[in-house]
Amino acid sequence: xxxxxxxxxxxxxxxxxxxxxxxxxxxxxxxxxxxxxxxxxxxxxxxxxxxxxxxxxxxxxxxxxxxxxxxxxxxxxxxxxxxxxxxxxxxxxxxxxxxxxxxxxxxxxxxxxxxxxxxxxxxxxxxxxxxxxxxxxxxxxxxxxxxxxxxxxxxxxxxxxxxxxxxxxxxxxxxxxxxxxxxxxxxxxxxxxxxxxxxxxxxxxxxxxxxxxxxxxxxxxxxxxxxxxxxxxxxxxxxxxxxxxxxxxxxxxxxxxxxxxxxxxxxxxxxxxxxxxxxxxxxxxxxxxxxxxxxxxxxxxxxxxxxxxxxxxxxxxxxxxxxxxxxxxxxxxxxxxxxxxxxxxxxxxxxxxxxxxxxxxxxxxxxxxxxxxxxxxxxxxxxxxxxxxxxxxxxxxxxxxxxxxxxxxxxxxxxxxxxxxxxxxxxxxxxxxxxxxxxxxxxxxxxxxxxxxxxxxxxxxxxxxxxxxxxxxxxxxxxxxxxx
Amino acid sequence: xxxxxxxxxxxxxxxxxxxxxxxxxxxxxxxxxxxxxxxxxxxxxxxxxxxxxxxxxxxxxxxxxxxxxxxxxxxxxxxxxxxxxxxxxxxxxxxxxxxxxxxxxxxxxxxxxxxxxxxxxxxxxxxxxxxxxxxxxxxxxxxxxxxxxxxxxxxxxxxxxxxxxxxxxxxxxxxxxxxxxxxxxxxxxxxxxxxxxxxxxxxxxxxxxxxxxxxxxxxxxxxxxxxxxxxxxxxxxxxxx
Numbered sequence: 001x002x003x004x005x006x007x008x009x010x011x012x013x014x015x016x017x018x019x020x021x022x023x024x025x026x027x028x029x030x031x032x033x034x035x036x037x038x039x040x041x042x043x044x045x046x047x048x049x050x051x052x053x054x055x056x057x058x059x060x061x062x063x064x065x066x067x068x069x070x071x072x073x074x075x076x077x078x079x080x081x082x083x084x085x086x087x088x089x090x091x092x093x094x095x096x097x098x099x100x101x102x103x104x105x106x107x108x109x110x111x112x113x114x115x116x117x118x119x120x121x122x123x124x125x126x127x128x129x130x131x132x133x134x135x136x137x138x139x140x141x142x143x144x145x146x147x148x149x150x151x152x153x154x155x156x157x158x159x160x161x162x163x164x165x166x167x168x169x170x171x172x173x174x175x176x177x178x179x180x181x182x183x184x185x186x187x188x189x190x191x192x193x194x195x196x197x198x199x200x201x202x203x204x205x206x207x208x209x210x211x212x213x214x215x216x217x218x219x220x221x222x223x224x225x226x227x228x229x230x231x232x233x234x235x236x237x238x239x240x241x242x243x244x245x246x247x248x249x250x251x252x253x254x255x256x257x258x259x260x261x262x263x264x265x266x267x268x269x270x271x272x273x274x275x276x277x278x279x280x281x282x283x284x285x286x287x288x289x290x291x292x293x294x295x296x297x298x299x300x301x302x303x304x305x306x307x308x309x310x311x312x313x314x315x316x317x318x319x320x321x322x323x324x325x326x327x328x329x330x331x332x333x334x335x336x337x338x339x340x341x342x343x344x345x346x347x348x349x350x351x352x353x354x355x356x357x358x359x360x361x362x363x364x365x366x367x368x369x370x371x372x373x374x375x376x377x378x379x380x381x382x383x384x385x386x387x388x389x390x391x392x393x394x395x396x397x398x399x400x401x402x403x404x405x406x407x408x409x410x411x412x413x414x415x416x417x418x419x420x421x422x423x424x425x426x427x428x429x430x431x432x433x434x435x436x437x438x439x440x441x442x443x444x445x446x447x448x449x450x451x452x453x454x455x456x457x458x459x460x461x462x463x464x465x466x467x468x469x470x471x472x473x474x475x476x477x478x479x480x481x482x483x484x
Numbered sequence: 485x486x487x488x489x490x491x492x493x494x495x496x497x498x499x500x501x502x503x504x505x506x507x508x509x510x511x512x513x514x515x516x517x518x519x520x521x522x523x524x525x526x527x528x529x530x531x532x533x534x535x536x537x538x539x540x541x542x543x544x545x546x547x548x549x550x551x552x553x554x555x556x557x558x559x560x561x562x563x564x565x566x567x568x569x570x571x572x573x574x575x576x577x578x579x580x581x582x583x584x585x586x587x588x589x590x591x592x593x594x595x596x597x598x599x600x601x602x603x604x605x606x607x608x609x610x611x612x613x614x615x616x617x618x619x620x621x622x623x624x625x626x627x628x629x630x631x632x633x634x635x636x637x638x639x640x641x642x643x644x645x646x647x648x649x650x651x652x653x654x655x656x657x658x659x660x661x662x663x664x665x666x667x668x669x670x671x672x673x674x675x676x677x678x679x680x681x682x683x684x685x686x687x688x689x690x691x692x693x694x695x696x697x698x699x700x701x702x703x704x705x706x707x708x709x710x711x712x713x714x715x716x717x718x719x720x721x722x723x724x725x
Binding site for chain 2: 181223268
C-alpha cells in the first residue's frame with residue numbers, strides 16, 4: 001500500500017512529473033476521454049438545457065435535503081429495504097461489519113464504490129476477518145496490487161498491460177500473456193467462483209429516487225448486476241447527497257452521466273432496485289440494506305458556494321479536462337477523490353489542516369467548470385477554500401506559515417496597484433534591477449546570490465519570465481505625441 | 485467475534501440517534517446558509533422548479549425497428565429482424581450453429597419462465613444439449629446460453645428493458661456467456677424517457693428493472709475495449725416485426 005497523503009502534495013506532484021510511463025498513460029487516457037465526452041455531448045442538441053436542468057434539480061434537492069431523504073427512506077422501507085444511518089466512516093464500517101458478522105458472512109463481493117473507498121471499508125472488513133473481493137476489473141487489479149484508484153472512472157489507468165500481466169501471473173498463476181482479452185477473461189473466470197461463493201454483495205449508489213424509493217446504479221461490466229443479484233444479502237452504501245426527487249429525473253441524469261464519464265450514450269447496464277423481492281420465489285437477494293453516509297457532507301450545506309460540491313455525480317470529466325491532473329494523475333492528490341473535484345471535496349471532508357495544498361493544485365483555468373455536467377463552479381470553490389486558508393486563518397489551519405507570505409504579497413500588490421505613483425516607481429525600479437537577471441532577453445532560472453534577493457525563485461525554477469519592457473505604454477504614447 | 489459485542493450494542497442504539505443527528509445537521513447547516521442564499525441570485529434563479537422532461541427530438545424518420553437495430557449494432561450487439569415464426573426459428577438455429585462453430589463446445593440453454601420463449605426454444609431442442617427453466621443461482625453458472633423475452637426496447641440507444649416482476653430473467657440474462665432476447669417490434673419505444681415512464685405503473689416501480697445496452701464491456705486495461713467481462717459476451721436480440 002502506498003502511503004501518499006495530501007499533506008505532501010507538492011512532493012507527490014513532483015515525483016509524478018518524473019514518471020514517464022505514468023505521464024504517457026495519463027496523456028492517452030485524459031485526451032481520449034475528453035474527445036469522447038465532447039463528441040457525446042455534441043450528439044445532443046440540448047446539452048446546455050440538460051446541464052441547467054440537472055443543476056436545478058440538484059439545487060432543489062440540496063435545499064430540501066432533509067425532506068427528500070425522509071421521502072426516499074420511507075418509500076424504500078415500505079418496499080422492504082432496511083436503512084442504516086452513519087454519521088461518519090467509522091460508524092458506516094461498524095454497521096457493515098455488524099451486518100456481516102450477524103449473518104456469519106465469510107466472503108463479500110464488492111462492486112466499485114467511491115463512497116466505500118472514502119470510508120476505507122475494505123480495511124475494516126479485513127480487520128474483522130472477512131474476505132472482501134473487488135469485482136470491477138480495474139478495482140480488482142488495484143486490490144491485487146495493494147494500491148488505490150487513480151481515476152474515478154478508470155481506477156487502474158496508471159498501470160500498463162505488462163504490469164497487470166505480471167501481477168496476474170504472480171497472484172493468479174496465469175501463464176504470462178500481454179493479450180488484454182486473455183487478461184480480462186482470466187479475471188472473469190477467477191471472479192465467477194467468488195460471486196458463486198459470496199454471502200453478501202456490497203455496492204455503491206449513483207442515484208436514490210425519492211418518489212419511488214429506488215436505487216439506481218450504472219455500470220458497463222455486469223459485476224454490479226452480479227453483486228446485487230447473486231448473494232443472499234445486498235448492502236448499498238450511499239452518500240446522503242445522492243437523492244433525486246422524481247423517477248423521471250433519471251432521464252436527465254442518465255443522459256449526462258455516461259456521456260460525461262466515458263462518452264457513451266448509455267452505459268451497458270442500469271439497475272433500478274426498489275426494496276426487496278415481493279415474491280419469495282423470485283430471483284435476487286432476500287435482504288436489501290442501505291447505509292446512508294454523512295461523513296462531513298451535511299456541513300457543506302452551510303454555504304451556497306460549498307453546497308454545490310454536493311451536486312457532483314462523480315463522472316470524472318473534470319479530471320480529464322484539468323491541466324494539473326493531466327500531468328500528475330490521481331495518486332499525487334493523496335486522497336480518494338482526485339482532480340479538481342477532489343481538490344474541493346477532500347479538504348471539506350477531511351478538514352483543511354492536512355489538505356491545505358489541494359485548493360492550490362489548480363491554475364484556475366476553468367476547464368473543469370466548462371465540462372461539469374451539473375455546472376459546479378469549481379474555480380470559485382477553490383478560491384473560497386483558499387480564502388478560508390489565508391483570510392480567516394480558521395483554527396483548522398492555525399499552523400499555516402507559507403500562506404501568510406501569500407497574504408502579505410497580495411497586500412503589497414493591492415497597495416501598488418491602487419497608487420499610480422507607487423506603481424510607476426516600482427516599474428522603474430524593476431526595470432533598473434532586472435538587468436542583472438536577464439539572459440538572452442528573458443529571465444531564466446535565477447541563480448547564485450540573486451536567489452536571496454528575489455521572490456521570483458519559485459516561479460523561475462520551472463519557467464522563464466518575460467522582463468519588463470524598456471518603455472511603458474504611457475511613455476511610448478507620450479513620446480509619439482511629442483513627435484507629432 | 486468478541487470484538488463485535490461492543491459495536492453491536494452501540495450501532496443498534498445509535499441507528500435512530502444517528503438518523504436524528506444527521507437530519508438535524510442537515511437542517512441546522514441549511515439554516516446557516518439562509519442569509520447567504522438570499523444574496524446568491526444565481527441559486528435563486530436556478531431553483532425555479534423544473535417541470536416535465538427535456539424532450540429529445542428524434543428528427544430522423546427512420547422506423548423505430550431499424551433505429552433499434554442500428555443503435556444496438558453500434559454497441560456490438562447483434563440484432564436480427566424476423567417477420568414470422570419460421571424466420572424466427574431459422575434465426576435461432578443459425579445463432580446456435582454459429583456459436584457451436586465459433587466459441588461454444590456445448591449448448592446448454594437456460595430459459596426464463598416466459599412461456600412463449602420456452603415454446604420457441606423447444607422448437608430447436610434437437611440442436612441443443614440441454615434446456616433448463618430458470619436454474620437457481622447455484623446452478624446457473626453451468627449454462628452456456630440464456631434465452632429470455634424483454635418488456636420493452638429503446639430505439640435511440642438499442643436498449644432492452646428487463647422487468648423482473650414480469651419475467652424471471654434476472655439470472656438467465658446475466659450469468660451465461662451468451663444472452664438471446666426475443667422482442668416484439670410493438671414493444672419498442674423511441675426514447676429512454678418513454679421507457680422510464682413505462683416502468684412507473686401507478687407510482688410504483690418493480691423490485692428490479694434492468695436496462696441492457698449491448699454485451700458486457702470494459703476498458704479498464706490501457707483503455708482498450710474488451711467485450712464480455714462479467715456479463716454476457718454476446719447479446720442477440722431477435723425482433724419480431
